[in-house]
Amino acid sequence: MTSLAPAGPxxxxxxxxxxxxxxxxxxxxxxxxxxxxxxxxxxxxxIRDAVALHAERSPLYAGLxxxxxxxxERLQDERDLPTVPVLPTSVFKRTLVTSDAGGQVVRxxxxxxxxxxxxxxxxxxxxxxxLLGSVRVGLRLLDANEDTDADDAQIINLGPSRQQAGDIWxxxxxxxxxxISETGHYVVDGRLDLAGAAAHVARASxxxxxxxxxxxxxxxCALAAYLTERRISVDGSNITVITGGGWKxxxxxxxxxxxxxxxxxxGLPDASCLRDAFNQVxxxxxxxxxxAGRKHAPPWLYPMTRNERLEPLSDGEPxxxxxxxxxxxxxxxxxxxxxxxRITPGRCPCGSGGRLVEITRRLDGxxxxxxxxxxxxxxxxxEASP
Amino acid sequence: MTTTHLxxxxxxxxxxxxxxxxxxxxxxxxxxxxxxxxAGGFAQRMRHMxxxxxxxxxxxxxxxxxxxxxxxxxxxxNVGSFSLSALSDSLxxxxxxxxxxxxxxxxxxxxxxxxxxxxxRLATRGSGFARLVLLVGVVDYRRTLAQALGTDYxxxxxxELPATITIEGQVCDPRAVWLDERDQRxxxxxxxxxxxxxxxxxxINFVSVSDEWVDxxxxxxxxxxxxxxxxxxxxxxxxxxxxxxxxxxLRTLLRMLTTVALCPQDRIAEVVATQDDLPVIAEPxxxxxxxxxxxxxxxxxxxxxxxxxxxSGAVI
Numbered sequence: 001m002t003s004l005a006p007a008g009p010x011x012x013x014x015x016x017x018x019x020x021x022x023x024x025x026x027x028x029x030x031x032x033x034x035x036x037x038x039x040x041x042x043x044x045x046x047i048r049d050a051v052a053l054h055a056e057r058s059p060l061y062a063g064l065x066x067x068x069x070x071x072x073e074r075l076q077d078e079r080d081l082p083t084v085p086v087l088p089t090s091v092f093k094r095t096l097v098t099s100d101a102g103g104q105v106v107r108x109x110x111x112x113x114x115x116x117x118x119x120x121x122x123x124x125x126x127x128x129x130x131l132l133g134s135v136r137v138g139l140r141l142l143d144a145n146e147d148t149d150a151d152d153a154q155i156i157n158l159g160p161s162r163q164q165a166g167d168i169w170x171x172x173x174x175x176x177x178x179x180i181s182e183t184g185h186y187v188v189d190g191r192l193d194l195a196g197a198a199a200h201v202a203r204a205s206x207x208x209x210x211x212x213x214x215x216x217x218x219x220x221c222a223l224a225a226y227l228t229e230r231r232i233s234v235d236g237s238n239i240t241v242i243t244g245g246g247w248k249x250x251x252x253x254x255x256x257x258x259x260x261x262x263x264x265x266x267g268l269p270d271a272s273c274l275r276d277a278f279n280q281v282x283x284x285x286x287x288x289x290x291x292a293g294r295k296h297a298p299p300w301l302y303p304m305t306r307n308e309r310l311e312p313l314s315d316g317e318p319x320x321x322x323x324x325x326x327x328x329x330x331x332x333x334x335x336x337x338x339x340x341x342r343i344t345p346g347r348c349p350c351g352s353g354g355r356l357v358e359i360t361r362r363l364d365g366x367x368x369x370x371x372x373x374x375x376x377x378x379x380x381x382x383e384a385s386p
Numbered sequence: 387m388t389t390t391h392l393x394x395x396x397x398x399x400x401x402x403x404x405x406x407x408x409x410x411x412x413x414x415x416x417x418x419x420x421x422x423x424x425a426g427g428f429a430q431r432m433r434h435m436x437x438x439x440x441x442x443x444x445x446x447x448x449x450x451x452x453x454x455x456x457x458x459x460x461x462x463x464n465v466g467s468f469s470l471s472a473l474s475d476s477l478x479x480x481x482x483x484x485x486x487x488x489x490x491x492x493x494x495x496x497x498x499x500x501x502x503x504x505x506x507r508l509a510t511r512g513s514g515f516a517r518l519v520l521l522v523g524v525v526d527y528r529r530t531l532a533q534a535l536g537t538d539y540x541x542x543x544x545x546e547l548p549a550t551i552t553i554e555g556q557v558c559d560p561r562a563v564w565l566d567e568r569d570q571r572x573x574x575x576x577x578x579x580x581x582x583x584x585x586x587x588x589x590i591n592f593v594s595v596s597d598e599w600v601d602x603x604x605x606x607x608x609x610x611x612x613x614x615x616x617x618x619x620x621x622x623x624x625x626x627x628x629x630x631x632x633x634x635x636l637r638t639l640l641r642m643l644t645t646v647a648l649c650p651q652d653r654i655a656e657v658v659a660t661q662d663d664l665p666v667i668a669e670p671x672x673x674x675x676x677x678x679x680x681x682x683x684x685x686x687x688x689x690x691x692x693x694x695x696x697x698s699g700a701v702i
Contacts, residue, residue: 010610010617013658015642017623018635026632106671128672129633162676178680182687 021046021326024300025133030140031299032352039299039353040078046300048075050326051084051334057099061087061332081302082312086322089282089337092119100124100330111281112170112245119281121169122330130327131284135176137298138288141352142240142275154204155183156197158215158223164188169281170216170245177214177242192219194226201227201266205234213266216245217258217276224265236267242288244277278359282335284328287357294344296354301325303343303357306336315345318360391415391670392440392678396689399479401455407476408432408460408689409452409483412443419446420648421484421491423515425477426451427499427522428468429554431459433682437675438496438521441640444668447648448488452480454501458556460689465556469566470527474504478513485514492516494647499600500524502591503572510584517654519647520591521639522600522629525608527567528574533599540567575608582612588654590618590646592639594629618646618658633675641667 024031024042034042052072055065064085074080091097094117098105104124111119123131155177162178164187165171175185186197197213201223204211213220220243227234241262259271268274275289287295287303297303305319306312313319322336344356394410401407410432422442426435432451439449453459454476456467461476477497484493495515497505502523509515524530532538534553539560547560571577582589591609593602602621609617620642622629629636644667645657670678 010606010613010619011655011658012606012619012621013661014621014623015635015638015661018632022632022634026634028631106673125637125672126634132672132676133633162673176676179676182683183680 019046019049021049021300022130022133025130025137025298025327030352031137032140032296032354034299034353036347036353043300043302044075044078044081046326047081047084047302047324048072050328051075051324053329054099054332054334057101058097058332060091060095060097061085061099061334078302081324082304084324084334086306086310086324086334086336087332088310089119089280089335092121092282093117096120096122097331098122099328099332105330107167109169109172109281110167112168121281123284123328124330126329127284127327127331130329131173131286132176132179134285134298134327135173136180138277138286138296139177139180141288141290141296141350142242151181152209153181153211154200154208155181155212155214156200156204157183157185158187158192158197158213158219159185160187160190161185173279173286174214174244177212181212187219192222194223197223198226198230198232201236201239202232202234205236205239205267209238211236211239213239213241215243217243220262221258224261227265234265234267236273237269239266239268239273241266241268241274242277243274244279278357280337280339282333282337283323284325284333285323290348290350290352292348292350294348294350295357295359296348296352297323297357299354300327301355303355305342310336315343318342321357321359391674392436392443394439394682397450397483399452399476399483401472401475401479403475405455405462405475407452407455407462407479409450409480410439411487412439412449412451414443414446414448416446418448418488418491420448420516421488421493422447422449422647423477423481423484423493423495424449424451425454425473425480425495425497425501425505427501427524428473429458429556430498431457431686433679433686435498436678436682437636437670438640438643440670440675440678441644441667442496442647444670445644445648447494448484450480450484450493452476460686460693466550466559467562468553468556468558469562470500470504470572471566471570473501474507477501477504478508481508481514494519496521496643496647498522500527500530503527503578506578506581506585506589507572509587509589510581515587517588517590517647517651518585519643520589521643522594522597523591523605524600525578525591525605526575526601527572527578529601529604530599531563531567539564575604579608579612582608582617583614585612586615588616588618588651590620590654590658592620592622592629592643594622616654618654620646620658620661637669641669 054061068085070085105122108120108122159174160171162175165175184200186193272291278287285298285301289295302324304322306322307319320336321339321341325333339359340361341359392412394412397409399407399409424435432453435451442449453461454473455461456463456472458465492514494517495505496519498521502520505518528540550557551560593605595602
């Protein structure tokens, strides 16, 4: 037998530790399975780190923090999180809010609004990677294969490819699902190719183990109508529909009608095969609906509601939805937006963790606009956050 | 349109028994700084190694990666009859192809997981790797298999083995694995130490401290005993065996891996020791890596369909 005497040197070293937030965002297990107190503790820690980072790096946010007299040391308990100063999303329409000091931003994304000023949100590599991690975490609520490339699955994206989406956030985020599996993109040069999408759906329903139809509800409805009108029969027992992008562009479309239409045309087994996802350009995490129809914030994200004076409300109270999202590095993602909703108290019956967000509607009427303006005024006056 | 800077030509290498090994060769834009043979672990196809290839090529390496025979992917054979020797034979075939195409250049092996064990064995034969850069490199084949399978089948008799075993979602014949382990003496820690003592080139292993399949402390012990040449261990403070699951951590790792794979040999020790002061390297961006993943998956699928059509005699 060969001698086991050492004959050469051994040098060892350690790479830097991975931040707790990255360990969470990219964990291989389901981070929705934390116990409630464990989830609260880790969320507090990662948000506290993020607030400290942006208070240091973002001049605009540092100014807000200073005006509020806020210090990170205040964050001792989850009940302290509502005291974190937040930026109305309208600020992103007026100025480039950034925490980037070293030219790390790789792309500045635009909101997809068709009127008014657009939000501008700069993102660097880490911020984008974490967004993608959040998409993957959300897909776990669908029991989807979280491996990077399931061979036996196909995706029908009723949206543009990443290349065609360019800097428009909504299309870009939806297109990222192509990382999961082979994807057909059916908005080309701004036009929805219903014939191509319908053919792909019919083919995927026969040929692969799992298929996902992804798109805004209005496009899913258009696809359903196309299938119905042309009597294209689909056995959708392997299909999950993921919607996103809100309901605002199709006033006639209500939830129950949409569900009935999609189930019938796509041959879906039941409503649990329809899942809505939520994100907005200023938010860097995706909230996915579970089988029980509840939108789960990933465990690092702290959603809450606020009144029109931006004062925090208790869970269960309807108000403006506001988020503390620690995943953004290139801008402070502590925001209050234009959506009305509430936080559903307690744990979801599906068993998964994460705070539960119910989105009611977007501010869009004259009264709402007044509310939004008031909100903006208060921010300008430095009164926005307690 | 987002483009990827990594372009790959498809080549074929042949193992000793004539099996086809499909190879993707990626060239840097300028004169290569070195030649790398990149080998994925079990169930990792060459397209799964795209990010590592992109880093290496962006920094001047000419990279050959491949799907082993009797393994998922484009090469000959079915994973049902997988063996570590089949992986080793494939690696050897690609190394020979790289040497043939680049006379005078000795390739560096960058090998992940199980492929690391094969690379160590090949290096004992003096068969021409300039250094071995191992990523969560397996050093105790029996233990890793036992961890992956929940049972150490090497202690069973061949007649007791189940009809099939499932590793990383792939259904394999345990007899092929069992016989190969016995006949080729892949063994446990002791066999790796014996092999390493004959390996004169530098060996660098990146290990995760919480790897469920490769015990970091055991790696250190084996590397101390098997120090037939320079040995380096770079520990990743967190992360499991699938390091690629965390792209933020992977980025840090790939900076280091790229540097140690391509730097002059007399600088390896300095690079490992002073990792905070790594030279600036070219890094592929988020969009580029996403595009690469999507494009290479589509390419593999197209090649597989094309190959299936050829096999069935269809006109394509």
